Amino acid sequence: MSIKLTILGCHSATPRANAHPSSQYLEINNRRFLIDCGEGTQVRLRENKIKFSKISHVFISHLHGDHFYGLIGLISTFGLLNRQNDLHIFGPEGIKKIITLQLRLSQSWIHFEIIFHELTSAKSELIFEDDKVTVHTIPLSHRVYTNGFLFKEKLGERNLIISEINKHHEIEVCDYQNLKNGKDFVNKDGTIIKNKSLTKDPKNTVSYAYCSDTQFKPEITTIIQHVDLLYHEATFLEDKVALCIKTKHSTAKQAAAIAKQANAKQLILGHFSNRYKNIELFKEEAQTTFHNVSLAKEGKIYEIKNK
Amino acid sequence: MSIKLTILGCHSATPRANAHPSSQYLEINNRRFLIDCGEGTQVRLRENKIKFSKISHVFISHLHGDHFYGLIGLISTFGLLNRQNDLHIFGPEGIKKIITLQLRLSQSWIHFEIIFHELTSAKSELIFEDDKVTVHTIPLSHRVYTNGFLFKEKLGERNLIISEINKHHEIEVCDYQNLKNGKDFVNKDGTIIKNKSLTKDPKNTVSYAYCSDTQFKPEITTIIQHVDLLYHEATFLEDKVALCIKTKHSTAKQAAAIAKQANAKQLILGHFSNRYKNIELFKEEAQTTFHNVSLAKEGKIYEIKNK
Numbered sequence: 001m002s003i004k005l006t007i008l009g010c011h012s013a014t015p016r017a018n019a020h021p022s023s024q025y026l027e028i029n030n031r032r033f034l035i036d037c038g039e040g041t042q043v044r045l046r047e048n049k050i051k052f053s054k055i056s057h058v059f060i061s062h063l064h065g066d067h068f069y070g071l072i073g074l075i076s077t078f079g080l081l082n083r084q085n086d087l088h089i090f091g092p093e094g095i096k097k098i099i100t101l102q103l104r105l106s107q108s109w110i111h112f113e114i115i116f117h118e119l120t121s122a123k124s125e126l127i128f129e130d131d132k133v134t135v136h137t138i139p140l141s142h143r144v145y146t147n148g149f150l151f152k153e154k155l156g157e158r159n160l161i162i163s164e165i166n167k168h169h170e171i172e173v174c175d176y177q178n179l180k181n182g183k184d185f186v187n188k189d190g191t192i193i194k195n196k197s198l199t200k201d202p203k204n205t206v207s208y209a210y211c212s213d214t215q216f217k218p219e220i221t222t223i224i225q226h227v228d229l230l231y232h233e234a235t236f237l238e239d240k241v242a243l244c245i246k247t248k249h250s251t252a253k254q255a256a257a258i259a260k261q262a263n264a265k266q267l268i269l270g271h272f273s274n275r276y277k278n279i280e281l282f283k284e285e286a287q288t289t290f291h292n293v294s295l296a297k298e299g300k301i302y303e304i305k306n307k
Numbered sequence: 308m309s310i311k312l313t314i315l316g317c318h319s320a321t322p323r324a325n326a327h328p329s330s331q332y333l334e335i336n337n338r339r340f341l342i343d344c345g346e347g348t349q350v351r352l353r354e355n356k357i358k359f360s361k362i363s364h365v366f367i368s369h370l371h372g373d374h375f376y377g378l379i380g381l382i383s384t385f386g387l388l389n390r391q392n393d394l395h396i397f398g399p400e401g402i403k404k405i406i407t408l409q410l411r412l413s414q415s416w417i418h419f420e421i422i423f424h425e426l427t428s429a430k431s432e433l434i435f436e437d438d439k440v441t442v443h444t445i446p447l448s449h450r451v452y453t454n455g456f457l458f459k460e461k462l463g464e465r466n467l468i469i470s471e472i473n474k475h476h477e478i479e480v481c482d483y484q485n486l487k488n489g490k491d492f493v494n495k496d497g498t499i500i501k502n503k504s505l506t507k508d509p510k511n512t513v514s515y516a517y518c519s520d521t522q523f524k525p526e527i528t529t530i531i532q533h534v535d536l537l538y539h540e541a542t543f544l545e546d547k548v549a550l551c552i553k554t555k556h557s558t559a560k561q562a563a564a565i566a567k568q569a570n571a572k573q574l575i576l577g578h579f580s581n582r583y584k585n586i587e588l589f590k591e592e593a594q595t596t597f598h599n600v601s602l603a604k605e606g607k608i609y610e611i612k613n614k
Contacts, residue, residue: 014380014387017354039377039380064413065380069376069380073322094412098409101405101408102405105399106371
């Protein structure tokens with residue numbers, strides 16, 4: 001039960017030699033997701049020694065170039081590497097047309113299936129679920145239709161207390177799964193042994209919320225309440241609040257206010273405008289509102305292991 | 308009268324940290340052209356300190372990703388930089404649809420006009436001409452419709468020999484332009500002073516041919532005869548000639564044969580497959596057929612100044 005988040009790119013707008021557009025690689029409960037895919041993401045994946053074949057699901061927040069122009073190149077490379085496994089792409093309506101048009105015109109015959117999940121809802125919805133993880137959208141407010149994503153581990157099975165179980169010779173190994181699932185044990189004579197006396201709570205689950213790009217939108221804090229790790233865009237500082245409103249972005253202080261109101265455990269800031277030479281100022285501004293602030297940086301890894 | 312060619316990327320297929328896909332920046336007679344635009348080209352332009360605003364014409368050889376996936380990002384950046392000047396894009400049919408679809412879906416409102424020149428002809432044609440330069444297509448043979456491009460300076464005016472002109476007091480300053488244009492001088496009495504006795508030949512023109520991607524196609528040598536600088540793809544060595552035929556690429560030896568048959572002055576090899584760790588082998592193989600061979604490299608500049 002753990003999260004490992006690798007920052008591949010965390011700067012706004014145009015790629016530069018040492019400032020790459022948005023992309024992140026998330027490992028959560030052994031699931032592997034790519035979140036946004038700005039130009040050059042495939043090179044960032046290589047630099048961070050992340051195996052291309054492990055990426056099964058890609059989540060695109062919105063159709064501004066700095067969040068998806070690297071996707072077609074990555075897909076083409078998957079093709080050249082002779083990928084066979086399905087690739088799931090979640091993103092705004094239109095993403096399918098953009099990708100398939102380019103694959104068709106370049107006559108790229110890929111040997112894997114791309115399953116597009118085009119998003120249109122203005123409300124938070126469950127878009128992915130398996131036995132380990134769920135992913136919900138976080139409707140954001142930007143110049144174009146935009147979603148953040150909330151990744152949550154599912155609660156695992158209860159842990160058996162073997163020393164307690166062994167005190168009851170009538171409990172057999174074939175009963176263990178029911179105990180792990182939380183059921184009480186019922187004897188043949190109808191007496192009940194409470195599950196809580198035989199098992200311990202499962203490990204806590206961890207969660208990660210990705211919120212980029214968006215203007216200040218406190219409504220999302222109900223969706224991401226008590227999130228362990230929150231990435232929230234901070235394109236500007238408060239000195240550029242007018243520009244921030246105009247372009248529908250957030251300041252570092254606003255990102256911190258979201259973290260505080262969401263009772264998040266840790267806040268990562270990113271999507272910095274290249275107007276700012278000193279990125280440390282983002283941390284200083286956010287810390288006036290929220291205590292646990294980190295600045296995203298290409299190659300930085302955030303890990304949460306659960307107890 | 309000169310050519311300055313900057314290699315921005317010269318490796319095949321997928322971008323890697325130190326091996327970038329095809330792109331070149333050409334200055335010819337003070338015109339500035341971008342040739343192909345693989346993913347990450349805008350970062351290469353920045354690294355090479357090339358001003359984005361100077362690029363007026365982009366030539367795309369074909370619609371394989373390693374030759375054009377960087378174009379949409381570059382155009383978006385032009386928009387963010389508030390470009391006002393027209394941008395001309397020459398490339399295969401379909402390029403307009405790809406670019407405009409992405410601009411529309413990302414709601415990128417650019418303040419400059421993009422003029423698309425979609426190419427469909429199987430024959431060499433003049434696609435650009437002004438008072439200084441011409442550009443012709445070089446029909447290549449690849450898996451998809453592909454053109455190379457031949458960039459040629461136009462012949463300048465003849466140079467006046469003032470010491471000779473001064474011997475003829477009947478020649479006035481207002482006659483000079485006719486002499487520069489190559490006309491003989493005609494006296495009032497009908498006698499003729501030959502232009503060649505009054506002027507010297509203009510400086511030689513220089514030319515550059517870009518041929519990528521293509522299988523071995525000797526027919527192009529008539530189009531690029533006596534070219535000063537020839538870039539020809541060499542994806543493989545002769546050891547992989549079967550793969551070369553299958554994928555419709557060229558070997559280093561085949562590229563050299565084209566250079567020899569075209570009576571080119573210098574050959575640049577590029578588009579190297581990442582199968583080869585030792586790129587020097589390409590030079591060795593080509594030099595068995597053609598003497599003046601250079602290996603393309605990111606950041607390398609080729610200059611020809613004319614006499």
